[in-house]
Amino acid sequence: MSGEDKARAANIFDVARLAGVSHQTVSRVVNDHPSVRPATRKRVEDAIRQLRYRPSTNARALVTRRSRTIGVITTGSPDYGPSATLQALTEASRSARYTISITSMLQADPVSMRAAVETLLSQSIEAMVLIAAHRGALDAIQGLDLGVPLVAVDSSARPGFHSVSIDQFEGARLATQHLIDLGHREIVHLAGPQHSMDATERERGWRAALSHAGLVAHAPLEGDWTPRSGYEIGLQLAASRGFTAIVGGNDQMALGAMFALKERGIRVPEDVSVIGFDDIPEAAFFTPPLTTMHQDFAGLGGDIMTRLLELLDDGDLPDAQAPHVPGLVLRHSTAPLHA
Template sequence: MASIPSDKPNIRQVASIAGVSHMTVSRVLNDHPNIKPETRRRVLEAIEELDYRPNLAARALATQRTGRIGVIVESAVAFAPSSVLRAVERAARAAGYSITSVALHDDDPLTPQDAVDNLTAQGVDALCVVAPRSSSVAALRKIAITVPLLVVKADSDPTFLTVSVDQQAGASLVVDHLVALGHRDILHVAGPLDWLDARARERAFHARAKSWGIRERPIVVGDWTADFAYDFAMGLTRLPEYTAIFAANDDTAIGLIHGLHDRGFDVPGDLSVVGFDDVPLSRHFLPPLTTVRQDFHALGQAVVEMLHAAMEEREIPHLTRIPTELVVRGSTASPRGAR
């Protein structure tokens, strides 16, 4: 290939290096379907060699699009929603889009309608809603939205595009792991059930427990926080009948472990504890936490891929739910009395 020019590269230099016309480069940049794989490969290699960045303003004029995706995220400070947002930002940047986000918080009067109005006023080409509550999804159904809309949630929906990490499979992996260790009485400390992920995990927990024929114990509904879980564990006056706890997320799990320790109970000697998320510190808890790992990177790529196809008015990719992985560490063991 030719040497890289010292000035800022342009589309014609990419075309020259790749041996194609500048129109072909433009079609590759806009993901036109009728490009031969070999031609696409040469163009992408030339773009990488030159470190070429398209002129977004010119592209917006040509396509009547801004190259911006709007993201509405519930509780952006929590680990999973913030991780999804970062993953979408990375995937969008790699695909030539920018991200503008609006966060909804419990103590904020901002409504889903306000968030949609804010983002559409900025001319976004598509919208994504991360970690939604059922109330937010219900509100979205009442809003006239003229751009493609994707909701990150476990269940398919006739109104929106959807994609998610497989929450049901993750919860099932937890139950299967605990049953394989010998547990037959498991408590689920759920997240707030207005959150769709919490509801999906709770339903999957009950379904999997029923399929194994183990005790159907009422769940405890938490709020995702370690403080709630700590207080719950500290409220135990004696060692409970259940021998394992499936926590809705890792924050809940670490609060439980802390509270159980302060009440004089051993994890996993007296009670096994499993989390969900695999936060970076989960391997350093004492004991290190058995948990469900979510592939946020793959989720971010899937979100952008689906929205890109919708913006291009192409067939939406058939994307299954993103698989989960159970990471087994030191917080689970066979039930007391079975060792």
């Protein structure tokens, strides 16, 4: 261990790293859960002795109770994707005869995250879900000694977490490929905010599709998920006219951009094709109806609950599982490039 590691008390994540298991497995060993294999139990016990780890007495007590309650932490603003994920999880938990307790925060700083975790643990939850809007939420929770299983909704598949997700990278790649297949070669990206993991993955997918086709990826234009930001960027694009297609980071920004183009006399899809992301309920009723990428939030909610139940039965599982891939929904805002 480094000098810095020795200077602080070991936590459950230190034990997990040394033993080569998940922190949920460490929790089960600490609480003498019968589902842990003998060889795994020995590795964890050896790591506990080596690091002189002292489990939280509160964590010991909380894990032994059966409350049939799942704690959920959401971060960031209540955008469509996180809200739809939470709704889907609520339905899935009800089907599994669990209730959920929710705490939300706009900024996921370490102090706020610790307070949220302590609030949920005080309610004797059996497991925890983090619906992370940005990377800071994962940073803030990673160093906490939870004592209960955690599943993160994390499109970046960051190591060290049991995660479920929708494949934002592949969704954006497919969206961009759709435009390439229609003959478009100058395809701009209206990106979400830099701190967003989903925005980062969607930008990567856009770049990958262009690179594979030998096309240039000009610097994306960053919005904040709102129609207003899409509208303002749309005005900038209308003044440049150096493009024939737009990949919107989400449907709301695509809607704002389409409105700005219309104001400037640019027709969609005759002059510019626009594709969105999310398939919000209003997408089919835009003018024109928006081609977009549909995300299976119901399936995601089921995956989260299934993962939690697996962890409650056996903590020694792989961190990530195969993500859902968004599906292309063809409407009228995209069309073949006219010569």
